[in-house]
Amino acid sequence: MTKKSVGILFDRVRWEEKELGRQLEHRGASYDMIDAKSQILPLDASRFSTLPERVLVRCVSFYRGLNVATVYEAHDIETVNSARVLDLCGNKLRTSQILSTHGVPTPKTVVAFSSESAMQAIETIGFPCVLKPIIGSWGRQVVPIRDKETAETIIEMREQQSDSMQTIFYVQEMIKRPPRDIRCVVVGDEVVACVYRYSSPDNWKTNIALGGHTEICKITRELEETVLKTVKIMGSGVLGIDLMEKSSSEFVVHEVNGTVEFKGAQMVSPHSIAGRISEYLVSVDRELGQRIKA
Numbered sequence: 001m002t003k004k005s006v007g008i009l010f011d012r013v014r015w016e017e018k019e020l021g022r023q024l025e026h027r028g029a030s031y032d033m034i035d036a037k038s039q040i041l042p043l044d045a046s047r048f049s050t051l052p053e054r055v056l057v058r059c060v061s062f063y064r065g066l067n068v069a070t071v072y073e074a075h076d077i078e079t080v081n082s083a084r085v086l087d088l089c090g091n092k093l094r095t096s097q098i099l100s101t102h103g104v105p106t107p108k109t110v111v112a113f114s115s116e117s118a119m120q121a122i123e124t125i126g127f128p129c130v131l132k133p134i135i136g137s138w139g140r141q142v143v144p145i146r147d148k149e150t151a152e153t154i155i156e157m158r159e160q161q162s163d164s165m166q167t168i169f170y171v172q173e174m175i176k177r178p179p180r181d182i183r184c185v186v187v188g189d190e191v192v193a194c195v196y197r198y199s200s201p202d203n204w205k206t207n208i209a210l211g212g213h214t215e216i217c218k219i220t221r222e223l224e225e226t227v228l229k230t231v232k233i234m235g236s237g238v239l240g241i242d243l244m245e246k247s248s249s250e251f252v253v254h255e256v257n258g259t260v261e262f263k264g265a266q267m268v269s270p271h272s273i274a275g276r277i278s279e280y281l282v283s284v285d286r287e288l289g290q291r292i293k294a
Ligand SMILES: Nc1ncnc2c1ncn2[C@@H]1O[C@H](COP(=O)(O)OP(=O)(O)O)[C@@H](O)[C@H]1O
Pocket: 107, 130, 132, 136, 137, 138, 139, 140, 142, 172, 173, 174, 175, 176, 177, 180, 181, 204, 205, 206, 207, 242, 244, 254, 255
């Protein structure tokens, strides 16, 4: 079997993975689609000789992508994103902490680690606030909490569940934003797409998976500055940076996606996002690529 130059690690083939394949083909790049679910990886192998040297991690499952990336990296396979970046992005607590530490504007957040202390954390933030799982996507279990009664009910519901993650209470101020947020897709240090994501009429959340729609968003200087500062802190690669508007010139970063979905952004963007990602993957002059080849 001939070794391909690039790999796409997946656990579900969505529109994005197909489009990435098309764009790589269009550029004449040889690539492998690698099903993470079929990977059997002896940790003491000297190398995985049939695998490509650079792999784009596109797993829907955060844990699957992160753990495969960890093993690949130990065997000199460059992953995009790196395991460190995937870990920082996939865990909202870690994201919020690093953004806060480095002075990137982000919603005020308080964390508590038992149902006994959860109400105190919620009261520290005040109503209305937002409770989220620290690992999750597509808006699942992201709950707006507008009063004490709702807070008590949600805490009680979480208490009933055996999942230890349910005892981690990540509480955030509710940003008074328009019915939209902003997604910036960044490849390396270039913003390749920037869109508003509008929530559907019957939903407060702006996730496209929940029926939201996109419109093009002009990148202002303030917006670009915040986005690029975020990239510098999180580590570059292929990132989806999500921001909310506190005012017309004030943005807070609430999430950084390490395996970004970009179908919604592509619908209104003039340039091919998958095309830019493909170019990034096949370029050989990147610092990390050179280090691995050396
Ligand atoms: N602090 C907040 N204030 C206002 N809206 C929020 C806040 N946090 C999340 N949302 C809304 O909920 C959506 C989902 O939250 P998010 O943190 O992005 O979780 P997920 O990883 O599930 O997408 C966001 O896209 C936004 O529309």
